[in-house]
Amino acid sequence: MRKGFFRSELVLVSIALVCITILGATPAVGEKNTINIGYTCGFTGPAAMEFQRAAELVKGIVDEVNAAGGIHGRQIKIFVADDGNDPARVMGNLKRFRERDNCTVMLLSGTSTANFAGKAWAEKNSVPAICGNAQSDGLLAKPGQKAWWFSTCPHTRHYIGAMGVRARELGHKKVGVECSTLAWGQDGLNMIKKHAPKYGLEVVGVVQAEPKTKDLTIQARTLRDTGAEMVMLVEYAAEKGVWARAMKDIGWDAYVLSMSGGMMADALLAYPAELFEGWEVVLMSDISKPRCKKVWDKYEEIKGKRLEAIDLTGVWDAIHVLLEAVRLSDNPDNPKAIREAFYKIKDLPMAIGREGAKASYAPGKNCTVTPEDVAIGVVKSGKIVGLGK
Amino acid sequence: MEAILVKFTPIIIVGVSLGSLFGLVGLAYTVIINASQLVNFGQGDFAMFGVAVCWFAMSVLGLPLWLAFPIGVVGGALIGLLTEKTIVTPLLRREAHPFYPILGTMAVGTIAAGVVGIYTGFYWMRVDLFLGVEPWRIGKVPVNTQGALIMGATVVLVVAYWFLLNKTLLGAALRATGFNREVSTLLGIQTSQMVRLSFVISGVIAAIAGVLCAPLSAFNAFDGLPLAVNGFIALIVGGWGNPYAAVLGGITLGLIRALLTGYFSSAHAELATFVVLVLVLTIKPEGLYPGFMVPKTLRE
Numbered sequence: 001m002r003k004g005f006f007r008s009e010l011v012l013v014s015i016a017l018v019c020i021t022i023l024g025a026t027p028a029v030g031e032k033n034t035i036n037i038g039y040t041c042g043f044t045g046p047a048a049m050e051f052q053r054a055a056e057l058v059k060g061i062v063d064e065v066n067a068a069g070g071i072h073g074r075q076i077k078i079f080v081a082d083d084g085n086d087p088a089r090v091m092g093n094l095k096r097f098r099e100r101d102n103c104t105v106m107l108l109s110g111t112s113t114a115n116f117a118g119k120a121w122a123e124k125n126s127v128p129a130i131c132g133n134a135q136s137d138g139l140l141a142k143p144g145q146k147a148w149w150f151s152t153c154p155h156t157r158h159y160i161g162a163m164g165v166r167a168r169e170l171g172h173k174k175v176g177v178e179c180s181t182l183a184w185g186q187d188g189l190n191m192i193k194k195h196a197p198k199y200g201l202e203v204v205g206v207v208q209a210e211p212k213t214k215d216l217t218i219q220a221r222t223l224r225d226t227g228a229e230m231v232m233l234v235e236y237a238a239e240k241g242v243w244a245r246a247m248k249d250i251g252w253d254a255y256v257l258s259m260s261g262g263m264m265a266d267a268l269l270a271y272p273a274e275l276f277e278g279w280e281v282v283l284m285s286d287i288s289k290p291r292c293k294k295v296w297d298k299y300e301e302i303k304g305k306r307l308e309a310i311d312l313t314g315v316w317d318a319i320h321v322l323l324e325a326v327r328l329s330d331n332p333d334n335p336k337a338i339r340e341a342f343y344k345i346k347d348l349p350m351a352i353g354r355e356g357a358k359a360s361y362a363p364g365k366n367c368t369v370t371p372e373d374v375a376i377g378v379v380k381s382g383k384i385v386g387l388g389k
Numbered sequence: 390m391e392a393i394l395v396k397f398t399p400i401i402i403v404g405v406s407l408g409s410l411f412g413l414v415g416l417a418y419t420v421i422i423n424a425s426q427l428v429n430f431g432q433g434d435f436a437m438f439g440v441a442v443c444w445f446a447m448s449v450l451g452l453p454l455w456l457a458f459p460i461g462v463v464g465g466a467l468i469g470l471l472t473e474k475t476i477v478t479p480l481l482r483r484e485a486h487p488f489y490p491i492l493g494t495m496a497v498g499t500i501a502a503g504v505v506g507i508y509t510g511f512y513w514m515r516v517d518l519f520l521g522v523e524p525w526r527i528g529k530v531p532v533n534t535q536g537a538l539i540m541g542a543t544v545v546l547v548v549a550y551w552f553l554l555n556k557t558l559l560g561a562a563l564r565a566t567g568f569n570r571e572v573s574t575l576l577g578i579q580t581s582q583m584v585r586l587s588f589v590i591s592g593v594i595a596a597i598a599g600v601l602c603a604p605l606s607a608f609n610a611f612d613g614l615p616l617a618v619n620g621f622i623a624l625i626v627g628g629w630g631n632p633y634a635a636v637l638g639g640i641t642l643g644l645i646r647a648l649l650t651g652y653f654s655s656a657h658a659e660l661a662t663f664v665v666l667v668l669v670l671t672i673k674p675e676g677l678y679p680g681f682m683v684p685k686t687l688r689e
Contacts, residue, residue, distance in 0.1 A: 043511060044506070044511050044611060048511050048512070048609065049512055049513065052510055052511065052512070181656050208654075208656035209656075210656065210658060210659050212606055212612065212615055213606065213658070214407055214410070214602070214605040214606050215403050215406075215407055215533070215536070215605065217399060217403050217531075217533065218399065218400050218403055218647060218650045218651040219650060221396070221399065222651070237607065238513075238606050238607040239606070241606065241607060242605065242606050245518075245522065245533070248522055248523070248524065249524040249531045249533050250399075250531055251531065269513070269515070270513045270515055270607040271515075271517075271607070272517055272518070272522055274522060275522055
């Protein structure tokens, strides 16, 4: 009885294994007829909230394009996977998208830590990839280089430039920096240190916050004691709230300028808004421009609730640029043809940047943004509003 | 001197409050270890589940924090009960290798994190500071209200647990079960009920720690793990199996991290925790306070 039972279990397991093997080896349905895009996204990890809403917007836009007949008469199929912002998982997802799902172009929503892996993979495998999130300068193309990696968002240098100009305008000279220990924070810190003298600024102290730190009171006190007149923040939303509470606890009312509007928007959702009242933030768009409103309207249409998060503009541009490259390519089944098509894009209207900003790429230029595109906003009554800069 | 005090005192306060948090999780581990000799690898997820239930009560049911907090604690107790009933006791009854129920606790914790994550979309579960954003001030020294609550809760829970173990029959039965399960059964103690009780108490303590911790830094479905790791290290640093030593171990860790942050580097606090762990394991593997609050007669 026992032996017979064991045998039948063995047969069932064998059948299951055979089925799994067959299904695993079967190409994805519709692969021949669809244009396949791989989308690896940090649904989990330090900027999960930002990237989850990015994915919702991307899906909504692709659905819209498909409902209108697709591109070249073919439907767009998007393969999505979570990478947890882990470089190894980013690589794994991209490999799978290319080899199993036959994707010819990749979209990424990740922090710089993930994007470095994405860029390395794209270059090694000659598959174009685009990201619509704020990025490290290390992801910019070298002069004259034709890229496999593209972006629609400002890079660290654009933000640092805007921060320097703003600090100079306000007459601050001694700067304290609070940054993440992750790649983006370290990159920002190095750039601030490098460029501060250009704006007459001196970096008098630095606080490095580990991800998910629970208290920064001691660090805030130390930074205050350096004589810092203002604090530049280059960190993620969770740590932003911890820093705000630390400043509040020690009664330090310094001017704060944060480097990411998306992270600021997230922090406003996760913590009491009063903690951030009056903080200024560098924005990748002039949020008063009509195209920003269009992005937020679209998100509201998809989600059923309005969220005027500036980071949505970056991913909006990224998916539109990607689809435009597919549209302009001679052969959307060939990654090289799509990469060439990125360089054919001319004057595609952008949600990011100043009013009238348009996308185009050239050898040595894999980012659509210029320093003039970056704006300054301020937190007022729990909302980020533009300063008009 | 005053300047030193003004700088030093806040460092101590931060260290003790953060350390108390780790200590509470260490205490939660020890409750189960003492009753069943098992390590609950889902301990951090018990804390996370408490936060999730509290958040659900506030954001979905619209309840105020003072009501949502105890509901979250009940949530912690329920996941403790669920773990014990579905995994631990069935495996103990089958006399499975102790590794199996330990892995089972990890499985329940991981599933709980996954379910909560899917429900919340891995978004943060916002729980605001219990007493508002304004700190208390003692002279020139500011005291974070949430940190003070954590310290207070730790004292209350340690005293309550000590009272339960040392002044009640139930506590004696719990201790006896952990000391020798077979003899306890012969003495008429329902040992499986004691194991169940330990999981419930552990869930309650973990949930309290979790909900108190949640306002400190945005908390999501995966944030049980860092709490679990730090709590487990607190337990080892303090002294394996001694609940009070686990709390003291946590406070020691918190103080080391705070002093390091205050006087050396802010970027390596997490690293310091593991350095302390390695040092303790190498130099004093029984922990720093193995006999703390344990009657002399039991120390041998």
